[in-house]
Amino acid sequence: MDLDEIKAKGTALSPWAHLATVGADGKPDVVPVHPCWEGDVLWTMCGVDSVKARNVAANPNVALHWQVTAQGDGLEIWGTATVHSDLETKTRLWTGVFDYDLDGFAPEGPSSPGTAFIAVHPERALYLAAYGMGGMERWSK
Amino acid sequence: MSNLSLAEVQSDSKRYGPLAYLGTVSASGTPYTSPVAVNWVDDELVAFVATHEAKVANVRHNQAMTVHFAVGESTGWDSCVLWGSARVIDTVEGRIALWDRMGYDLGRFEPGGPAADTHVFLALTPSKAVILRNYGIGGRHEWRAP
Numbered sequence: 001m002d003l004d005e006i007k008a009k010g011t012a013l014s015p016w017a018h019l020a021t022v023g024a025d026g027k028p029d030v031v032p033v034h035p036c037w038e039g040d041v042l043w044t045m046c047g048v049d050s051v052k053a054r055n056v057a058a059n060p061n062v063a064l065h066w067q068v069t070a071q072g073d074g075l076e077i078w079g080t081a082t083v084h085s086d087l088e089t090k091t092r093l094w095t096g097v098f099d100y101d102l103d104g105f106a107p108e109g110p111s112s113p114g115t116a117f118i119a120v121h122p123e124r125a126l127y128l129a130a131y132g133m134g135g136m137e138r139w140s141k
Numbered sequence: 142m143s144n145l146s147l148a149e150v151q152s153d154s155k156r157y158g159p160l161a162y163l164g165t166v167s168a169s170g171t172p173y174t175s176p177v178a179v180n181w182v183d184d185e186l187v188a189f190v191a192t193h194e195a196k197v198a199n200v201r202h203n204q205a206m207t208v209h210f211a212v213g214e215s216t217g218w219d220s221c222v223l224w225g226s227a228r229v230i231d232t233v234e235g236r237i238a239l240w241d242r243m244g245y246d247l248g249r250f251e252p253g254g255p256a257a258d259t260h261v262f263l264a265l266t267p268s269k270a271v272i273l274r275n276y277g278i279g280g281r282h283e284w285r286a287p
Binding site for chain 2: 019029061
């Protein structure tokens with residue numbers, strides 16, 4: 001598989017994924033997110049002070065597992081992440097990248113001080129059909 | 142401060158169905174998350190998994206685990222999240238004790254039955270739980286172990 005096929009698999013599965021991060025104390029955290037691709041970078045909107053933003057600042061390793069289908073098809077991506085709260089990045093991402101209206105969550109727009117974005121740079125991925133019983137495909141950078 | 146009991150957390154968690162996203166951390170500090178079928182056995186949340194899976198190796202190294210029950214429109218985008226310490230139950234005696242307590246037929250996934258070493262149970266003892274209504278917009282409720 002190449003990364004474009006990984007993107008297509010994720011898009012076909014669900015708009016929702018579960019983002020796993022690790023805190024400075026070594027404890028995991030998992031939250032549902034609605035990520036979107038910009039080129040080969042996967043972006044997620046977040047709060048500047050959210051647990052996931054703090055965790056990424058402490059440990060850049062992340063994983064995302066797309067919501068599985070009723071048949072058990074799923075996709076997990078591992079990579080490294082960075083948090084971006086600068087106005088230039090937020091303005092660029094605000095329109096044309098996400099497939100939902102960010103204003104619904106931050107009515108002040110890109111200048112909203114509490115809003116940031118997490119960029120995930122994928123390094124490897126695993127696609128499982130029917131929880132792996134239907135086969136698996138791997139990708140790595 | 143707790144404003145829920147563990148029994149209330151357990152009751153709420155059953156709204157989301159048996160599937161939850163389990164989070165663990167590897168020895169290298171890499172997180173993993175995957176969907177698993179879970180069930181409460183007394184005060185532990187238990188999952189039946191293949192022995193070779195990364196989540197088992199992760200728990201053997203780092204017992205910290207989190208579970209986020211499946212979020213969806215049918216449950217109003219509510220979340221039920223647990224954090225705690227997990228253990229691997231990999232003895233025949235341990236598997237026999239749990240074999241008929243998961244709410245589904247484990248033999249479909251492990252024809253060798255509880256004697257087979259190719260499957261184990263992961264059991265989470267929660268120390269904290271949070272319930273978020275509509276992503277937290279509708280309220281936040283918390284439980285902490287005494």
